[in-house]
Amino acid sequence: GKSQEAQMPATVPCQYRTGKTLGSGTYAIVKEAIHVETGKYFACKVINKRLMEGREHMVRNEIAVLKRVSSGHANIVTLHDYFETAHNLYLCFDLCTGGELFDRICAKGNYYEADARALVRTIFVAVQYIHDSNIVHRDLKPENLLFRTEAENADIMIADFGLSRIMEEEKLNQLTEICGTPGYMAPEIFKKTGHGKPVDVWAMGVITYFLLAGYTPFDRDSQQLEMQAIIAGDYKFEPEEYWQNVSETAKDFVRTCLTIDPAARPTAAKALEHKWLADEKPHFVLDQ
Numbered sequence: 001g002k003s004q005e006a007q008m009p010a011t012v013p014c015q016y017r018t019g020k021t022l023g024s025g026t027y028a029i030v031k032e033a034i035h036v037e038t039g040k041y042f043a044c045k046v047i048n049k050r051l052m053e054g055r056e057h058m059v060r061n062e063i064a065v066l067k068r069v070s071s072g073h074a075n076i077v078t079l080h081d082y083f084e085t086a087h088n089l090y091l092c093f094d095l096c097t098g099g100e101l102f103d104r105i106c107a108k109g110n111y112y113e114a115d116a117r118a119l120v121r122t123i124f125v126a127v128q129y130i131h132d133s134n135i136v137h138r139d140l141k142p143e144n145l146l147f148r149t150e151a152e153n154a155d156i157m158i159a160d161f162g163l164s165r166i167m168e169e170e171k172l173n174q175l176t177e178i179c180g181t182p183g184y185m186a187p188e189i190f191k192k193t194g195h196g197k198p199v200d201v202w203a204m205g206v207i208t209y210f211l212l213a214g215y216t217p218f219d220r221d222s223q224q225l226e227m228q229a230i231i232a233g234d235y236k237f238e239p240e241e242y243w244q245n246v247s248e249t250a251k252d253f254v255r256t257c258l259t260i261d262p263a264a265r266p267t268a269a270k271a272l273e274h275k276w277l278a279d280e281k282p283h284f285v286l287d288q
């Protein structure tokens with residue numbers, strides 16, 4: 001581990017051998033990596049320093065956040081190691097072999113309500129933990145939710161704290177920069193009125209909608225129209241054929257998370273008390 005820039009070869013850190021690419025985002029490529037000494041597999045997020053120039057603080061922030069939350073909860077990816085070479089920064093995580101929630105939704109078309117409910121509850125408990133640690137994730141979406149194993153009932157893990165922020169206790173809605181992934185961004189982000197933890201609850205509403213229907217609520221022909229729809233809270237539980245088997249309680253849960261006013265939106269703790277998630281047994285019939 002640690003920073004051993006001087007002893008490291010210029011490109012590939014000697015302790016790990018990297019293999020196939022697992023995924024990629026804006027600044028990073030994530031590769032499977034084997035720790036040579038132990039033969040253990042990891043997921044190695046490789047961040048190109050040149051691409052990150054001027055934004056190195058973002059990686060430092062990601063590491064600081066991960067140190068605060070990643071070993072404290074079973075459904076948050078664990079950061080194992082961090083080091084750099086002349087060209088790259090490396091973040092080594094527990095390997096999630098089950099892929100992204102995004103791909104599972106696409107493969108299934110949509111989730112059965114009972115399965116969606118179980119996933120949403122698990123993710124929300126982890127989001128509550130993150131918020132209790134005074135962190136806002138800001139990029140919750142199915143691409144950043146990973147399955148630990150290939151099993152159908154594998155644990156779901158929150159990943160990608162690249163846009164997350166540590167919030168000061170007194171200032172609840174102190175963030176103003178526009179960031180995130182448009183379809184999952186809350187209205188207050190576009191309005192630049194200040195935002196905080198409620199943006200994660202909004203994103204969970206979009207994710208829940210996506211799980212149940214197989215498409216997202218604010219998908220429009222352009223980003224401009226998408227933004228307008230989000231600000232107006234303009235979405236429907238339509239077409240009917242995608243929603244006829246979904247309970248009113250589930251729709252009400254989505255509606256609650258997609259409350260336009262962040263002050264009126266439930267907190268993660270409150271969302272967990274909603275009867276869609278709180279009931280011990282599902283209150284709807286498994287008819288799909």
Ligand code: ADP
Binds near residue numbers: 027028097143
């Ligand atoms: P970015 O900030 O560039 O979006 P992410 O941390 O989201 O980077 O990683 C990009 C992609 O790499 C993820 O969407 C996922 O497909 C894959 N990935 C990230 N972390 C892991 C992991 N621990 N195990 C397996 N795949 C991962």
Ligand code: MG
Binds near residue numbers: 143
């Ligand atoms: Mg990502």
